[in-house]
Amino acid sequence: MVSKRYTNEFKAEAVKQVTERGYPVAEVAQRLGVSSHSLYAWLRESGVSQQARSAQQEADLLKENQRLRAELRRVEEERDILKNGRRVLCQGVRAKYAFMLAHQREFRVAVMCRVLKVQRSGFYAWQAQPQSARAIEDARLLVRIEESYLASGGVYGSRNVHRDLREAGESVGKHRVARLMRAHGLRSVRSPQRYRYRAGKPSAVAPNKLQRQFTVPEPDQAWVTDITYLRTAEGWLYLAVVLDLYSRAVIGWSMKSTLARALALDALLMAIWRRRPKTSVMIHSDQGVQYGSDDWQRFCREHGLEISMSRRGNCWDNSVAESFFSSLKKERIRGKIYRTRDEARSDVFDYIEVFYNRQRRHGHLGGVAPMTFEAAASKQSV
Template identity: 65%
Template structure:
């Protein structure tokens, strides 16, 4: 049967059965009563070349890959730009422009402008004029400020530098001068430099004979002593104690409103009267001025006591005395402020003599 008997509409519908609905050519030809050869010709005339289909699919896949890569790059930039530019997010626009210029080889300028909330036109305008008129004026004032500062040998602060600038005809304000000096770390050099204590330096008055040997075999072999302070509404009340390392009891104490050397002498005298040691006793202290006084040295020599001192700034060398003060303040004082020094004396006496030395478990 000749294909001229079939209209174009019939041919299109027959081809659609094969191409769109997925029926086979033989099945459609049998149903419609046409030859399979003719249907093949109709399908091949309408269906595009397979190689062209593959080429189109490949182009579409490449386009999709490029889109996904671009999207991934934008996502990474949106993640990394805030990390790098977190310090400039709240800064003026010119600071953000400087950041953009420094990172333009790594990130997109468009993305950085969008994330930092600045205009691209402003960035490109900034490239032609990086410094504002005020910044240029500040640089000019900085040279005058440095000249005034150098002329004073570094003793002028912003008020006097400002006066120098006013004398030469400048009309800037004192706060602007102070801001420029603060930004460039220009400040007056005044006063004396306090000598810095070197921690761990041994005493030149008495060596450290104890050397943290806090366990002894006999009483009245080693005593440790130290001073602390108590807060009262009348002022400080200072407490000096002498502790026997063998029993860990307080064998001598003294409380006074000042840190004069008598406070440590009275505490040590109480320990000597109470214990009346028969042999030479090692008395360990820190490097306080009271323990380095001539009166302390003569007292120790008179009563057959051997001075020993901790290293400077090393509280662990006198840990037993520090431990007693810690127990006193945690168990009895508890951050209390006594109304009077007499109340404080009575309370500390009760803790030492009635509780710590008598009933407290060490």
């Protein structure tokens, strides 16, 4: 039955093709290979009303209007600060602080600090008590230190910042630079320490049974799976896919906001529901924690799947999945940052189910789409 063949995630994205993208039901049904009756049933189940969508659009428009008004006020305020404070832009910190004190009632302190590139804490400290000669010099050095630190993107620590200052002609000790950076919370951005694995180490869970044999003569003999991530304004969206090596078709996918094991399992479950393999299928993956979990191994055993894993640190062992992710990011994403995870889900769904599987010409298949290749092969076999 339909309810057993398609996941809720698939249904939701199929409904969006009609409700959000405006495609006719018949066209969407034909593209996705489902019946119009099923798609109408999914639309009824979704409970989406035109009135609710219109209300949401109006709310979004009002919110965007408010954001633009606030942005305009901010830009106008920064323009006026630059206009009135142009004489102190190239002067020292104390001159900028004096300007800020004289214009406190006219402009916000936080905005003046941002435009004049000074620290708000330094301004308040300057107001509280007169600075000593050393404090004045520290404030001057701090400006140079921040310039070096920000220019590096927050990567430089005190040692490299000290080198920049010495090359710029500043006579300052490395310990003084370290003290100023520590006092103002300027720390180098470092990645967490990770255990370094030696490339080529076999998996302890399962051997590499695929051995880069990426061309198979029949469908549902060998599948490959992998996980990638997409950037959105709400945070990362993780995508897991399952591809059939026979046609390079994406037969299973799942998108979630976390890297939980359910991400990989849901993609594999969709592939099983869609293909319903009658014989054992090899499922090949890398050595990610999702694929080495007990849940993954138990699920594969229960569904007659033979586990194969790449050698650690060797991306070529799973290059078909890596190639798909590369095509997705080059052809559809191209470095864009989606506003919401839902927006990213809809775009990726459209790429996989509408474009990649049914329209995109694949060089490995002689220039035809994966589903077209499978259909033609099925007719020949009959």
